[in-house]
Amino acid sequence: MNSPIKYELIKESSETKARLGKIHTPHGEIETPIFMPVGTRATVKAMTPEELKEINAQIILSNTYHLYLKPGHDIVEEAGGLHKFMNWDRPILTDSGGFQVFSLGNMRKINEDGVEFKSHIDGSKHFITPEKSIEIQNALGSDIMMAFDECVSYPSDWHYVKDSMERTTRWAKRCKDANKNPDKQAIFGIIQGGMYKDLREQSARELLELDFPGYAVGGLSVGEPADILMQVLDYTVPLMPADKPRYFMGAGSPDYLIELAIRGIDMADCVLPTRIARNGTVMTSRGKVVIRNAKHKRDFTPLDPECSCYACKNYSKAYIRHLFNVDEILGSRLATIHNLHFLIKLMEDLRESIREDRVLEFRRDFYLKYGGFDYLGKLDNYRL
Amino acid sequence: MNSPIKYELIKESSETKARLGKIHTPHGEIETPIFMPVGTRATVKAMTPEELKEINAQIILSNTYHLYLKPGHDIVEEAGGLHKFMNWDRPILTDSGGFQVFSLGNMRKINEDGVEFKSHIDGSKHFITPEKSIEIQNALGSDIMMAFDECVSYPSDWHYVKDSMERTTRWAKRCKDANKNPDKQAIFGIIQGGMYKDLREQSARELLELDFPGYAVGGLSVGEPADILMQVLDYTVPLMPADKPRYFMGAGSPDYLIELAIRGIDMADCVLPTRIARNGTVMTSRGKVVIRNAKHKRDFTPLDPECSCYACKNYSKAYIRHLFNVDEILGSRLATIHNLHFLIKLMEDLRESIREDRVLEFRRDFYLKYGGFDYLGKLDNYRL
Numbered sequence: 001m002n003s004p005i006k007y008e009l010i011k012e013s014s015e016t017k018a019r020l021g022k023i024h025t026p027h028g029e030i031e032t033p034i035f036m037p038v039g040t041r042a043t044v045k046a047m048t049p050e051e052l053k054e055i056n057a058q059i060i061l062s063n064t065y066h067l068y069l070k071p072g073h074d075i076v077e078e079a080g081g082l083h084k085f086m087n088w089d090r091p092i093l094t095d096s097g098g099f100q101v102f103s104l105g106n107m108r109k110i111n112e113d114g115v116e117f118k119s120h121i122d123g124s125k126h127f128i129t130p131e132k133s134i135e136i137q138n139a140l141g142s143d144i145m146m147a148f149d150e151c152v153s154y155p156s157d158w159h160y161v162k163d164s165m166e167r168t169t170r171w172a173k174r175c176k177d178a179n180k181n182p183d184k185q186a187i188f189g190i191i192q193g194g195m196y197k198d199l200r201e202q203s204a205r206e207l208l209e210l211d212f213p214g215y216a217v218g219g220l221s222v223g224e225p226a227d228i229l230m231q232v233l234d235y236t237v238p239l240m241p242a243d244k245p246r247y248f249m250g251a252g253s254p255d256y257l258i259e260l261a262i263r264g265i266d267m268a269d270c271v272l273p274t275r276i277a278r279n280g281t282v283m284t285s286r287g288k289v290v291i292r293n294a295k296h297k298r299d300f301t302p303l304d305p306e307c308s309c310y311a312c313k314n315y316s317k318a319y320i321r322h323l324f325n326v327d328e329i330l331g332s333r334l335a336t337i338h339n340l341h342f343l344i345k346l347m348e349d350l351r352e353s354i355r356e357d358r359v360l361e362f363r364r365d366f367y368l369k370y371g372g373f374d375y376l377g378k379l380d381n382y383r384l
Numbered sequence: 385m386n387s388p389i390k391y392e393l394i395k396e397s398s399e400t401k402a403r404l405g406k407i408h409t410p411h412g413e414i415e416t417p418i419f420m421p422v423g424t425r426a427t428v429k430a431m432t433p434e435e436l437k438e439i440n441a442q443i444i445l446s447n448t449y450h451l452y453l454k455p456g457h458d459i460v461e462e463a464g465g466l467h468k469f470m471n472w473d474r475p476i477l478t479d480s481g482g483f484q485v486f487s488l489g490n491m492r493k494i495n496e497d498g499v500e501f502k503s504h505i506d507g508s509k510h511f512i513t514p515e516k517s518i519e520i521q522n523a524l525g526s527d528i529m530m531a532f533d534e535c536v537s538y539p540s541d542w543h544y545v546k547d548s549m550e551r552t553t554r555w556a557k558r559c560k561d562a563n564k565n566p567d568k569q570a571i572f573g574i575i576q577g578g579m580y581k582d583l584r585e586q587s588a589r590e591l592l593e594l595d596f597p598g599y600a601v602g603g604l605s606v607g608e609p610a611d612i613l614m615q616v617l618d619y620t621v622p623l624m625p626a627d628k629p630r631y632f633m634g635a636g637s638p639d640y641l642i643e644l645a646i647r648g649i650d651m652a653d654c655v656l657p658t659r660i661a662r663n664g665t666v667m668t669s670r671g672k673v674v675i676r677n678a679k680h681k682r683d684f685t686p687l688d689p690e691c692s693c694y695a696c697k698n699y700s701k702a703y704i705r706h707l708f709n710v711d712e713i714l715g716s717r718l719a720t721i722h723n724l725h726f727l728i729k730l731m732e733d734l735r736e737s738i739r740e741d742r743v744l745e746f747r748r749d750f751y752l753k754y755g756g757f758d759y760l761g762k763l764d765n766y767r768l
Contacts (some may be wrong), residue, residue: 041712042703043707043710045713045714048714048717066710070706071702071706075681076705079702080684087698087699087703298462299457300462300464315471316463316469318463318469319426319469322455323427324457325455326450328429329716330427365385366460382697
């Protein structure tokens with residue numbers, strides 16, 4: 001059977017593991033490395049699909065756990081699937097619900113079959129199995145579905161991580177068997193194993209046997225120090241197939257997105273840019289700006305003079321600060337547009353630097369302006 | 385001196401006092417009768433200027449009291465005026481601050497010079513005079529400024545209303561004298577006099593002597609029954625000059641907008657459509673719809689099948705209900721776009737019916753579908 005998801009390698013960096021590629025999906029192509037905005041509840045907060053397209057968002061992520069609870073995947077299915085329900089005709093990736101079951105659900109009990117938990121909204125009791133997760137994602141109709149896994153916390157004991165990782169692999173097999181729409185919806189396997197190299201190796205080896213069309217690195221960004229995260233990636237990414245997309249779950253700061261890409265990651269997502277936007281923090285070419293700060297009261301320049309987004313073309317810091325000071329929705333809208341545009345443009349520039357084989361130069365120049373040069377220089381063996 | 389605001393009469397209804405016209409302003413023309421969306425704090429809540437243009441908003445209103453307190457009119461002036469600050473290049477009308485001083489300010493004390501009050505935000509003490517109100521509005525740079533008046537509550541004693549109205553007239557003269565930018569910014573006088581015909585007559589007569597380029601009817605929509613409001617209008621509007629715009633302060637329901645227009649009103653504004661939108665109530669050709677209602681859970685039709693707005697073209701009731709259920713900003717955005725589009729389209733259709741001299745037929749057909757037929761039929765002498 002043909003996979004609905006295909007990875008096309010375009011160019012590899014000679015200095016790093018960064019790679020330029022394309023992922024072909026039933027709803028069009030995406031260029032990698034890519035950042036994926038998160039539309040938790042069938043909407044990227046404060047944005048319309050047209051605004052996402054205006055800033056060149058190529059794919060969005062949505063959350064199985066949240067849509068299962070509200071409005072219910074049956075309603076999304078009746079609407080004609082998530083694309084139609086939310087008016088987005090480009091690719092969608094849905095997570096498995098596993099992460100939220102473990103981080104938001106209460107009183108969870110794991111057994112071989114699945115996880116019982118109580119809804120964080122109303123305390124109602126639910127039981128999610130690998131089959132149920134895929135049933136929900138099939139109803140949503142996402143292009144890329146994620147296998148149902150356990151994301152273990154940090155730090156965790158080797159024996160616990162091993163047991164959990166082996167169960168995650170058995171669950172991945174069940175997810176694959178449960179997919180009722182394999183010619184339109186692909187499943188990505190998730191490599192677990194915590195911070196243990198031998199367990200990451202075992203996880204990758206066993207999941208690769210299941211021949212998923214893409215793989216994610218899970219169980220990172222769970223509170224471990226940045227250098228440990230990067231070490232795990234340094235030995236895990238080479239275990240992943242070169243002819244399939246590699247997805248890192250949960251990174252949305254500019255420095256992490258760059259560090260992941262030079263380690264060979266193709267896709268990443270995070271709520272960070274939209275969440276900090278609604279709190280009035282924006283990312284700019286010179287670092288973060290807290291817009292409520294009194295020093296912007298009479299600052300009639302844009303959020304970022306180097307930015308070409310709708311917010312920067314039309315509004316001043318003084319105006320956007322005013323909007324946040326009086327709790328106006330337009331403030332959240334403008335900051336969200338700006339932050340997502342910033343990360344999407346960052347990835348476009350990063351891809352261009354891979355194409356021209358000057359990734360390390362791009363990275364150094366970015367850190368020198370944005371900040372983080374000293375710290376990030378110690379994370380790895382790439383000289384800045 | 386030439387007034388920056390000129391009214392052009394295009395056609396009068398033969399059946400009613402409705403009239404089709406154009407108002408020429410320094411930022412372009414507006415067609416009347418018109419509904420003006422309210423942008424209280426230099427933003428029409430949840431909307432961008434481009435979205436307002438997409439639904440054909442021709443003029444917006446903003447609030448002097450709110451902008452004086454935050455961010456401060458000095459900052460708006462430094463930004464280059466309100467048009468530039470908020471990125472809106474079409475006409476703007478600003479109220480005088482009087483209504484908010486009396487409805488929101490605490491501990492207010494009126495004397496001949498002006499009004500002392502405490503800010504509703506931080507309790508700080510302020511003193512607004514007619515000169516100060518115009519100074520603020522000059523700093524904002526609105527096309528139409530309103531004279532500083534006292535809007536008396538309902539019911540009020542004849543003697544109180546007479547004293548207040550006469551002071552409002554003296555204040556109007558002071559406003560006129562205080563205008564530092566008379567060739568770019570016009571002032572409208574506000575006819576007061578409560579529910580007393582003799583006082584309305586006195587107010588109109590004395591204000592007309594000041595030769596403002598437009599007049600408003602103030603002191604209505606303050607809690608009086610609808611039939612009293614209509615009676616006051618029936619005898620007040622004929623006192624107003626036929627060659628100048630007539631503005632009714634505070635009406636935003638479809639029935640009121642129609643009833644005002646057939647009584648000869650050209651302009652009206654209200655926060656109602658945007659406020660109820662954010663609470664999930666939308667106006668449709670068949671009456672109001674409360675979108676959170678469980679009956680819309682599986683309703684995959686638009687808010688209003690007869691509507692061509694962005695929300696109705698792209699989203700279902702089920703989706704918008706979901707957005708409100710999970711408190712997503714996009715819900716408020718879509719409902720706001722819809723409600724403003726609904727009223728602006730209503731006024732377009734109403735203008736067309738004046739042009740074709742079939743206002744009463746238009747009115748009857750609207751009420752038969754929207755509701756309110758029986759009640760509204762009793763309000764006046766126009767047979768439905």
